[in-house]
Structure formats: C-alpha cells, structure tokens
Amino acid sequence: MSSKNSRLRVALVALTVAVAGLALAGPAAAATQQNSPTAATAPQDQAPLIPVDFVDLPTSALPADSQRHKFTVTYRNESSADRTVAPQLLVESPDAGPFLDPADVKLERRTAHGCWEAVEVGSQTGTLFTDLPTAQRTLHAGETLTQVYRLTVLDPEAKGTVHPRVALYG
Template sequence: MSLKNSRLRLASVALIVALSGLVAAGPAMAATQPSVAAASTGAQEQAPAAPTDFVDLPTSPLPADSAPQEFTVTYRNDSSAERTVAPQLLVTSPDAGPFLTPTDVKLERRTAHGCWETVRPGAQTGTLFTDLTDAQRTLPAGETLTQVYRLTVVNPQAQGTVAPRVALYG
C-alpha cells in the first residue's frame, strides 16, 4: 500500500469518527466543529474545535407575539490574556414539546456596520442555535464583546426559551 493511500485511509477514518461524534453531540457541540473544507485545507489556523466552557446569560421566554425582539450577548474578557470567544443564541423548546424548527422563527444578527443580516439557526432535538464556528473571535484582554440578535417569532404557536451565552475556548 502506498503512503498516499495510507494517508487517504487515515483521513477518511478521521472524518468518519468526527462525523459520528457530531451525530451524538448536543447542539452546542455540533455548532463548534470546524467545516470539513476548513479542516482539510490546513491553510488556516483554527481556534480550538470545542469550547472549554460557557458563560450562560439570563434567559427569557420566547416572545409570544410576532414583533421583533432584540437580545444582546455581552462578555468582558477580565483575564490578562486575549481569549477566543463566540457569542451564541439558543432557543429551546419546552421539555414536553412541541419542538421548535428553524421555520418557527426569523433570526438576524447586527453587523459591525449596524445592518441586520439573516442567520440560519441550526436545529437539534428541539433546540435552535447559532453556529459557533462563524462567531469565533479573539477578544483582547480587558475588551468587551457585544453581539445583538433580533428574533421574530413566525409561528404563533411556538413556545420556548431564549438562552444567550458565550462559548469560551482554551
């Protein structure tokens, strides 16, 4: 067997193991895995694939009307070193259901220019979540992260809880 074939087999096995882990992982962990394209290029330096901790912020009920509601995720890096962080918005279903789907809500994120951009939430077992890999950023020591989301309930029967949080890496 050639060295090239061995490397391909090893890469295939690693990919299968990683994908198997995604299926078994909860929404927060699934949202942290690097994309296959980014992982296979090796050209970019990747932040750690999985958060080491989360800072949970105050939760609130899913809005009962169809008016847009803003949620702000704020985190201050009080350490003496820079830190990789990622804001995340979770929308969880009631334990007894019915489970939420991405079509139940419209989710947007405010850009640095003050415009709103649509965010397609991921979904797993009734939890909607924003992707952590796209949200990762390096926060210098003493700096504050502020990310504003705008959530509109499209399905008037939708019920749940909005849970903002910040993923911490390394």
C-alpha cells in the first residue's frame, strides 16, 4: 500500500473517531464548541474548557401555556478551592418527537441589575440548550451561584422537559 493511501486511511479513521466522539458527547459538548470571544482569541496551545461533570437539578414538564415561567439554577461551591462553573438550561424534546425548534420558545436570563435579557438557544438532536462558554464563571469557596431564567413556550403544541443543570470544570 502506498504511503499516500495509508495517510488517507489514518485521516479518515481520525475524522470518524472525532465525529463519533462529538455525537456521543451530546448538547453539553456542542455548547462548549460554539465560537465565543474567549475561544476565538485563546492561544492555539490552550484547549477550551470542557466540563468534567454536571450537577443535574430537578426537571419539570415543559409548560406549553404561553405564560412566562421562571426556572432557577442554583449551585454552592462546597469545596475549599475556587471552581469554574456554568449554569445551563436544557429543553428536551420527547424521545419519539416531534423535536423542538429554537423558535418554539423564548428564553430570557435575569441580569445582575434585575433586567431580563434574551438568551439564544442552540439545538442538537431535539434538545435546546443554553451556551456554556458565555455562562462560565468562577465561584470562590463557599459562594453560591444563582441564575434565574424565564421561559415562554410560543408553540402551544410543544411537549418536552425543562432540565436545569450546572456544568463543573476541572
């Protein structure tokens, strides 16, 4: 076999493994791979932060009544060291579909000043999700993160589950 064919096969195997790994990682990994100002300006030798764990908070049925509903993501850093975390809200479609579309919901986040700001959601395999890189923050030992979201379902036929969680970084 020629070295050109061998290199082509190695490249194809590497690409297949990378695509399979991303598919298995799901929405959380996809959210960390989106372009963000910090990722775009990070040096080439510095990999973007990838969550090492998630703290899942209680889920609830997607309220498809066109009313605004608040969801609070809370996490306390119980360790003695600083910890990088990111609140995330997932809106999961039923397993058998129909899958949710970002246009089915309006999501807002309460700012530190008490105002509401629109939040873009990504979409992957029927799950809508908030971006992790832009939500990252450092919690000092003993500090508590509280992020309040306001969700309005615009499609009265939409069905699904709201799943708040916190990404933890190593």
